[in-house]
Amino acid sequence: MGRRLLHRDDPAKAELIGNIKVTREDWLGAALDALIDGGEEQVKVKVLGERMGVSRSSFYWYFDSRQDLLDALLDHWQHCNTAALIAQSRKTAATITEAVCNVHHCVIDAALFDNRLDFAIRDWAKRDVAVRAVLTTSEEARVQALTEMFERFDYAPTDAFARARVLYFMQAGYDAAELGETLERRLSMAAHYLRIFTGVEPQPKELQAFADFVRAVDARDSKTVAQS
Incomplete structure (x- = not known):
């Protein structure tokens, strides 16, 4: 299975509006890729954020903690x-x-x-x-x-x-x-x-x-x- 599309890159998904750059689905998809590619130790908030080009604050809008993810x-x-x-x-x-x-x-x-x-x-x-x-x-x-x-x-x-x-x-x-x-x-x-x-x-x-x-x-x- 190929790398999952980010919500903002997927033409099948509704367009993101306002200040929303990525969705909870994007964070989850990026984390799934990291888990599959390198194990749970590679599921790091900072690294996932850098991959998607967003700050850590975006993560905490959807998740309480890394353990929550x-x-x-x-x-x-x-x-x-x-x-x-x-x-x-x-x-x-x-x-x-x-x-x-x-x-x-x-x-x-x-x-x-x-x-x-x-x-x-x-x-x-x-x-x-x-x-x-x-x-x-x-x-x-x-x-x-x-x-x-x-x-x-x-x-x-x-x-x-x-x-x-x-x-x-x-x-x-x-x-x-x-x-x-x-x-x-x-x-x-x-x-x-x-x-x-x-x-x-x-x-x-x-x-x-x-x-x-x-x-x-x-x-x-x-x-x-x-x-x-």
């Missing part, structure tokens, strides 16, 4: 990444393999689920007990949502829980491994992964729909990079 980053992560995964697990699906494909949209689409932000939060949690507690609660909610997804397709509770954990933690480890696989290589394995995750043979139309989604996202992202 850090708390906002965690809240943003939960309301974006965790909420997105849970919502995808609850999407209407005719089969369990289609349901798992819905969840894997999160893996593919950074606009839906920011994988880099997830890694940044995990890294942060290694050094902060409070963040570790938030991460644990969030991951439990994600696994619970996936467990309920399997249960909707008549998997026994323990089996549903085990499959949910395999699905969730396998993907986390897969992304961390940074295998550098091509898009087509990953798609060629989709049917095999779905069979392992669910014990069910995926339908050709499900695999085609997933492949179409993946290629559409890849084309969109490639176009965005080319225009930037």
